[in-house]
Amino acid sequence: METYRIFIVDDDPWYGEILAYHLSLNPDHQVTRFASGKACLASLHQKPHLITIDYSMPDMNGAELFKQIKAQHPDIPVIVISGQDDVSTAIEMLKLGVSDYLVKDDHTKDLLWNAILRIRENQQLKMQVEQLREELGQKHEFGNVIKGNSPVIRKIFSLMEKAAKTNINVSVTGETGTGKEVVAKAIHYNSERKRKPFVAVNMAAIPRELVESELFGHEKGSFTGAIGRKIGKFEEANKGTLFLDEIAELDLSLQSKLLRVLQERELERVGGNESVKLDVRLIVATHKNLPEEVRAGKFREDLYYRIMGLPIDLPPLRERGNDILLLAKYFLEEFAKENKATAKGLTAAAREKLMQYHYPGNVRELKAGMELAAVLCDDAEIDAKDISFAPARTGSMLTGEEKTLRQYTVQIVKMFLEKYDNNVLKVADKLDVGKSTIYKMIQDKEIIL
Structure with a gap:
């Protein structure tokens, strides 16, 4: 195990020796004794993992020594061991931030041993969290989250890098399946806010009557069913990033209300009077043309300019050239790893077919197509015949057997539900029908989700 360095600061050589002997019974403890606060401060460059200090020292008291230790190394935990059974002194030191305050008596050795075990466990947990955060940051490096080397993608990388260096709001646009949330996460985990929460909200997936409570929270009793206080997504994302898809x-x-919250950087929960201060970086996304929504009166112009910030428009896959083949190879390799198989190659005919396809579902559709091809192919290389994408059903809907108007209606609703991940509210808006119409089809089992 790694050596755990402990400094003991006590001007009583007899008592310091007892503590040092007791702690040295753990073979991975390396204990160093100091008879004065100044001697301890002069050796802080050795970066101990923990320090115990006597409150009453000849050159400075425990509070003075603690403050100087924290000024140089704020992360080193400090335990005060005092001969004074004084509650006010203990409270003073705990308020300053010491990890523990122990009184010298017959039980001190055991109490100190347990306190160190507790502190070590906390330190190990913090190290694990930091390691996970570092791995998460590497996972979201721009080149890892978006595979490609085309000029349009290099431009996207440049914009993401600029966004990550600032707190400017970001608006991400692009067709369904181009990776808008992936971009938002990458910006967050490469920014100074990476150690704080990333909270994603799909606005289309929340019933309209619940949106206000979801975003801004509510107080107990603010409406029927509000049985307790609820913290909204803005508060969850405080100090971090809120992604509104x-x-x-x-x-x-x-x-x-969203505009007011963004302008004033504070909110009031539904049914509450308390103002909650906010420090939230906002990233928004949409597949719609927001300027057109503004002109149509469906989106506030002042809110549009507030959220627009740095615009990032993700290109559809069909405009990314050889990135298609690069992504296809990547998806095949990942699928092989997950299934403990050998990655398959692509024949010239397969590559040509991939380059000629239109990809209405973008990167998401290519990934699904490559995984299916890897399963269907019996050879070492995937050929054109192994690659099949979902046909454009709108052109073939009226061919084949005749159906009733109701059957065609159900078929259209099914197609849109599949396209929009079973989001009934969005489909109702797209088809300009009442959501109750769709729910009735589901209730009557004409549509199975």
Whole structure:
């Protein structure tokens, strides 16, 4: 195990020796004794993992020594061991931030041993969290989250890097399946906010009557069913990043409240009077054309300019050239790793077919197509015949057997539900039908989700 360095500061050589002997019974403890505060401070460059200090020292008291230790190394935990059974002194030191305050008596050795065990466990947990955060940051490096080397993607990398260096709001646009949330996460985990929360909200997936409570929270009793206080997504993301996907779906009545929260950097929960201060970096995304939504009166112009910030428009896959083949190879390799198989190659005919396809589902569709091809192919290389993408059903809907108008209606609703991940509210808006119509089809088992 790694050596755990402990400094003991006590001007009583007899008592210091007892503590040092007791702690040295653990073979991975390396204990060093100091008879004065100044001697301890002069050796802080050795970076001990923990320090115990006597409160009453000849050259300085425990409070003075603690403050000087923290000024140089704020992360080193300090335990005070005092001959004074004085509650006010203990409270003073605990308020300053010492990890523990022990009184010298017959039980001190055991109490100190347990306190060190507790502190070591906390330190190990913090190290594990830091390691996970570092791995998460590496996972979200721009080149890892978006595979590609085309000029349009290099431009996207440049914009993401600029966004990560500042706190400017970011608006991400692009077709479904281009990776808008992936970009938002990468910006967050490469920014100074990476150690704070990343909270993602799909505005289209929340019933309209619940959006205000989801975003801003509510107090107990603020409406029927509010059995307790609820912290909203803005508060969850405080000090971090809030990602609002499909921002164009936000009801006009709530757009004004969102604008006010963004302007004033504070909110009031539904049914509450308390103002909650906010420090949130906002990233929004939509597949809609927001300027057109503004012109149509469906989106507030002042809110549009507030959230627009740095715009990042993700290109559709069909415009990314050879990135298609690079991504196809990557997806095949990842699928092989997950299934403990050998990655398959692509024949010239397969590569040509991939380059000629239109990809209405973008990167998501390519990934699904490559995984299917890897399963269907019996050879070492995937050929054109092994690659099949979902046909464009709108052109073939009226071919084949004749159906009733109701059957065609159900088929259209099914197609849109599949396209929009079974989001009933979004499909109802897209088809301009009541959501109750779709729910009735589901209830009557005409559509199985």
